[in-house]
Amino acid sequence: MPSPTIVWFRDDLRISDHPALHWAIERGEPIVALYLFDQHSPEIRPLGSASKWWLHRSLLALDTSLRELGSALTLRSGPARETIAALVSEVGAGAIAWNRRYGASRAIDQDLKAQLRAQGVDAHSFHANVLFEPWTITTKDDKPFQVFTPFWRSCLSGEPPRQPLSTPTALPAVESVESEQLAEWALEPDSPEWSASLSDHWTPGEDGANDRLGAFLETGLALYHRRDEPGIDATSMLSPHLRFGEISPHQVWHQTHQVTQPDARANVEKFLSEIGWREFTINVAYQHPQLHTQNIKPAFDQFPWRWPENSELEPWHRGLTGIPLVDAGMRQLLRTGYMHNRVRMVTASFLVKNMLVHWRLGEQWFWDRLVDADEANNPGSWQWVAGCGTDAAPYFRVFNPVVQADRFDPDGSYRRKWLPEWGTDDYPDPILDLKESRGRALSAFDATKASPLTG
Structure with missing residues (x-):
């Protein structure tokens, strides 16, 4: 039987x-x-x-x-x-x-x-x-790595990731197993105004994932050295497909190594190191299962972050802060369920440092609106920006959105794409002064360091 x-x-x-x-x-x-x-x-x-x-x-x-x-x-x-x-x-x-x-x-x-x-x-x-399971990558003392660079170096020092398994050609099925109906789960948003355009940008599913990887390897990888410029198509956009497992990191790894175009091959190592960051954040989540609710560095439990009402956060949510690069990123998120990684860092820094809002409120908003939000990368990235995570950016590093825009969007193409009213009377004035708010953030950090609870 x-x-x-x-x-x-x-x-x-x-x-x-x-x-x-x-x-x-x-x-x-x-x-x-x-x-x-x-x-x-x-x-x-x-x-x-x-x-x-x-x-x-x-x-x-x-x-x-x-x-x-x-x-x-x-x-x-x-x-x-x-x-x-x-x-x-x-x-x-x-x-x-x-x-x-x-x-x-x-x-x-x-x-x-x-x-x-x-x-x-x-x-x-x-x-x-994952390419490397968390318990297989440890320090010489058999402890988990806390910094990305030695972690990834250790990953690369061992056996390469296995080859992908073949695709099945037939499946023997069990007849007459009762199934719920997908529509019963009501996964579609109740308020479609923000989600109406998602299908213009994404094709969820395994075929969509393979098409996305193929297009990136053909045209995007050669531009990957310019990945920090949000106005050009130099990133893979694979993150939601990897998050839902529509493509495996083993497939990405081996197909990337098969490229032959010289300009693309020059960027293979750097692109795969970004896949390595995904591995690292999963490793961090393995160590810290409550990553989305608890500071990795306990000293930041004393930091005077604010927990404002949603009404105060509305300018940031809707891209109406009057800070063009921040607003462009938040508008991209609203329209596409995605935001360029460089701009994610800038928008997050603006919230947790210039606005002094707790990183968990920003993480929760991204968790709700990002198509690639996962339990490791999303909170791990927010803790990185906030300074309280593993291998974190130091708290005194406050991303200046004006300087970042001048450096990475010098022709304004990214800002113009998402902010059609930029430069007109319809664009709002800044909600805060960048220099003054940076000073407040650094003062709060200094006070936290001097606290007897953290010193």
Whole structure:
């Protein structure tokens, strides 16, 4: 009698280079391809609005791919510990497989693996969504790295990442497994005015991810040395596809190494080091599961950040601060669910240092509006800018948005694209003085350093 295998899809919404799916096919039994929408387990951070928009479309794309192989996506919702156990019993599964995750949710996986194995179910997890698993990259003292450069040097000193696994050509399916309807989950935003243009900029799903990587390697990688200039197309734009696992870092790694154009090859090492930053922030989240709520450096628990009402944050939210580079970045976020990385640093610095607003409020806004918001990179980047994180920018480094614009957007093309009223009477006056607000931030930092609680 068949003993089906459940393949539990999570942040790996693809069929190629999918170790858990590969193992399930080799096991030889019918497969239940499951996506569980878990917004109930305490270890799971509920998705933001833009992430839900992306997830809806990515699940549609995954279901299409599975149907082409003779299967389909089964949808369930609820807390994982109870819902997974119930499905295993319902279909009489003899095995379950998933690809590992590394934040707070790994506690769920550990509990389920122990529970199911005790019941005789063959439960397996696999290395799939990072190049190097966190516990494999440590210092000589067997401690986690706190600084990126030696971390990445250690990564590169060992065996190279494995080759991607092949794409399956057929899947043996379990018939008549009940599935919830995607529309029931109401992932589409209730207020579509900010999300209406997202589909103009993105194609969620595995095909969209592969197309994006192909286009970047063909034309963008040769320009990557100019990646800090937001007005040109010199970045990969792969971050949301990697966040949802529509493409694996192993695929990105090996396809990037296959480029032959000399101008592109000159930028391979630097581009892959940015993939390394993704690895590093996942490593940090593995060490600090509450990365989005707790300062890594406890001294900053005493820092006098403000927690203003949303009404005071409205100019920053809507790109109406009167500081052109900040406003251009926030308008890009509103229209596309994305912001150029250099501008992310500038807008974040403006909020937490010039406005003295707690980084968690900025992180929460980006979590809700970024299509690439993930539990490692988003809070890790905010803590980096705020000065309280691992390998953080020193607090006294306050990004001057005027200087940054002069250096990285010298012709104003990025600002003009997102601020059509820039330079007219319709553009607002600055909400604060950059020099004075920088001084206040540095004074607050000095006072924190002098505190007996931090000294």
